[in-house]
Amino acid sequence: MIVWLNGTHGAGKTTTSTLLQPLLPDARVLDAEKVGEVLMDIKPGLRATDNFQHWQPWRLLVVETARRVLEYTGGTLVMPMTVLVERYWREISDGLTEYRIPIRHFVLHADQATLRDRIQNDKDMGPSTFRFAYLELYAQAAGTWLHDEAEVIDTRGATPAQAAQQIADSVLDS
Template sequence: MLVWINGPFGGGKTQTAYEIQRRLPGSVVCDPEHVGFGIHRMTPPSLRGDFQDLPAWRQAVYEVLDLVLSRHDGTVIAPMTVVEPAYFRQIVGGLRERGHDVRHFALLAERETVLRRLRERNFGHVLRFVVGKDAPLRRESFAVRKLDLCLERLRGEEFGEQVWTDHLTVAQVADHVAASAGLTLSPATDGPLRGRLRRTWTGIRHIRFD
């Protein structure tokens, strides 16, 4: 089974994916964004745009996920924002046509909630302490530019099932996604401090420096 976790940038996809992976033995996270990072590293900055617009990215993601789903026995989790219907049909629809069981979830939240999460992720807590809670989201400019489009598109029927996360913890979102997909997670045993430390470490591991 493939669990595709969609949502706006900063919507909690990666945190949810790794929470499920941690509590679901045999599962793996296959992040399609890494394919895009590789494409960017192969091209000069002047040629870098949205890698999702490249047919090579979409085909590569489809082929890699098809390979993993065909040969790995456990659940595969893909955290990735995709809001262009044609791109979604090419990848997710293509995998379903291949006979794979694909469960799709769009993590949604109110605009202000997502903006707050963007400010707080990675080293955001440190930045807010140094320059104030209303510090501009310079490193997240792409995410902010895409936010309204993401929230609008992901409300569409094609991108169901939607999960509103404003008042849910990461563990609760993971529980909801797993239950809807028919998966059984081990209990969430983290206390508030351990949970925050775990989320911070997950965020640090996925910081981009290029």
């Protein structure tokens, strides 16, 4: 099974995934961003883009990487990754479904003011124009398709540990 943690930058996906992993039997964290980093390291580089998700190989390789890791290890993969383009989510989720890999899709949600505050005051990364740039895209996706496609976890006023426990309870209860 894959437990996909979606949401915009600053929602707490990486922290929550780290806390969620020990709550699920035989779980591992696979950050799909690392697949993008591999593609960014190709020399000479692939065509210019502001986001590696626009490269079709990224979406295909995320599916193949998850499939191969699960084939090798079994268990559950917790995958923290922002995907705000519906077509890209469909390519990934359809690809995983073709391999009969169940997906539990969660969105870590917070309102725009909370997200802005988290990004502005991030002690590890500091304020990030890249992360701020995705707030509007997240709001558009949340209002059109994303919240309909996933279980929404409201992180306003919740700690990452509480969000992780809520997700674990949902996964283990099903």
